[in-house]
Amino acid sequence: MAKTYFTEDHEWLRVEGGIATVGITNYAQEQLGDLVFVELPEIGKKLSKGDTAVVVESVKAASDVYAPVDGEITEANTSLSSDPSLVNSAATGDGWLWKMRLANESQLEGLLDEAGYKAHIG
């Protein structure tokens, strides 16, 4: 069964079978405002925790979205190329950003659960 984690950088991860689907939280998309472009990662790219994985661009500004854990990109949400506003309308669903194969599942232990994230954003 999939388990969902959160980061203090306002990302969510849904982990199932060693693969994490990653996106930004609803709170984050509200802060960013209307997105007009998402720079997607290359498949196969290896990332360490904290590396920039994706850049999301609103009308006003570009913001980095970091890899929450180590791993390798297995898929990018290409539907965002034609409709970046999916991140605004469905941040935790169809607006997911990328999938990655986890290099070190123990890193998940350092992440927040939903209650912890809610407390973090106050």
Add this chain to the structure above:
Amino acid sequence: MTDDDTRHLPLEDLHTAAGARFGAFAGWSMPLTYPAGVMKEHLHTREHAGLFDISHMKLFEVSGPGATALLNRACPLDAGALDISQSKYTFFLNEAAGVIDDLIVTRLGDERFMVVANAGNAVTDEKHLRALAEDFDAKVDALDCVFLAIQGPEAWAALARAGIETGSLLFMHGIEPRQNWFMSRSGYTGEDGFEIGLPEADARDLVAKLLEDERVLWIGLAARDSLRLEAGLCLHGQDITPEIDPASAGLMWAIPKDVRAAGHFVGADALRAVLERGPAQKRVGLKPEGRQPVRAGAALFDADGNPAGHVATGGFGPSAGHPVAMGYVQTALAKPGTKLFADVRGTKIPIEINPLPFTPHRYRKG
């Protein structure tokens, strides 16, 4: 700057009640967006009427027998040639002809003018103007008022419904319709619209009336920026700075020919020298290929990879439907249609010189 120095709008409570998201701009806490979001706010302004709180901007009244002469010294302007109620876009220049600030000067009477300046430069402007005023028989008063802009094709109708007739007022004209009010038909969105300086109590009354009208929506600073960028209008500090002269900025239309030739304004000699040799760089519109915005600071290159200039303002144009930008390129590359490349995080994005504005101006000129 510490939090304590942040200035707050007199109508901040109204913005909070309207659900505004605030951010810092030029030392002020300003509404950036409202719940509708920047995209809808932008499009609403172009289709209906957007209400902006621009009380961070500064109004100066310049008056006295030497007011005209003072402004002719402070700005590349023939203040005496302005009709009463006529407004003019102009500048304070430094001795090197760099733009200290861009302004709108309106003649209110024979010896009375209103000067509207940018928030970020208000302190510098006031100091500059007061220092120059010492040589003239003129008085500079910094006004303390709420300043609202209402912009868009339905702005005039919304004001009429709120009891303010604008019928005979044309673009780039300003009047004093009531005591301690200043209203001009102008703005910074490319649309027909008005800017109104007025006492806080009157402002609260006017805002309440305007917001009863479903054609009127509060619009934040984020959409104000995308609107002015599409309209090809410069933001001081970004597209024009004390290091950039009006010729490089493509703003010589604002300086009458006889003033260029014979004016005694600060920076006149330096500006004439620039005009004589021709500016080395020019401000241009830039249209990136594809969907990815190209932002301020991005370096521009020609087809052979040689440096060509830089982006000064960049973002997305909700009405244009594509990314839009302005920047500076070497004069030889400034022709519309010229293809360049912008470096965005290491990727070269094709970008083309585009005529300005990106969306046509719809001013009410007559």
